[in-house]
Amino acid sequence: MYAVVTTGGKQYRVEAGSELIIERLSEAPGASITFDRVLLVGDGEAVTVGSPTVDGASVSGTVLAEELGPKLIIFKFKQKVKYRRTRGHRQHLTRVRIDEINTGTKRSARATKASTAEAVPAADADTASAETPAKPARARKAARPKAQAEPKADAPARPATQRRRTTSRASKPTAEE
Numbered sequence: 001m002y003a004v005v006t007t008g009g010k011q012y013r014v015e016a017g018s019e020l021i022i023e024r025l026s027e028a029p030g031a032s033i034t035f036d037r038v039l040l041v042g043d044g045e046a047v048t049v050g051s052p053t054v055d056g057a058s059v060s061g062t063v064l065a066e067e068l069g070p071k072l073i074i075f076k077f078k079q080k081v082k083y084r085r086t087r088g089h090r091q092h093l094t095r096v097r098i099d100e101i102n103t104g105t106k107r108s109a110r111a112t113k114a115s116t117a118e119a120v121p122a123a124d125a126d127t128a129s130a131e132t133p134a135k136p137a138r139a140r141k142a143a144r145p146k147a148q149a150e151p152k153a154d155a156p157a158r159p160a161t162q163r164r165r166t167t168s169r170a171s172k173p174t175a176e177e
Contacts, residue, residue, distance in 0.1 A: 002015045003041045024066065032062055035061070041103050056102075069093050
């Protein structure tokens with residue numbers, strides 16, 4: 001079973017047990033949240049489309065953590081006037097695990113305990129990595145002496161007198177002289 005919900009001005013296709021990253025919510029990590037704006041509910045071949053929302057349908061989830069989005073660089077530039085402005089931005093996001101999809105009828109889909117058990121340790125990965133010993137640093141390559149460039153034996157070296165000479169136009173004799 002899946003549903004399409006809207007939050008933060010965007011639409012997301014969700015299933016029970018899946019995680020999604022949405023625009024920042026005011027709820028603290030560990031709090032439960034309910035999405036009431038369900039636009040579509042699909043269960044196998046049966047698809048219910050709302051106008052604009054499905055009556056009685058809702059999606060419940062759990063807030064896992066707050067995150068920052070990718071770093072964006074905004075660079076403004078105007079030619080010939082030495083105008084350059086650099087700004088950066090990182091969007092605040094919230095990671096949510098979908099627990100249950102309620103269709104408004106007697107049918108509903110819940111996440112299995114196995115899928116929720118897998119998601120919880122992923123959130124605690126920071127504490128688990130702190131307990132594991134650090135990997136040893138890579139050994140640096142030993143400094144090797146660089147090989148001297150040897151002249152090629154089959155090609156004779158040019159004498160200094162055979163080098164290409166350049167002349168300027170002013171030094172060339174003309175027909176009038």
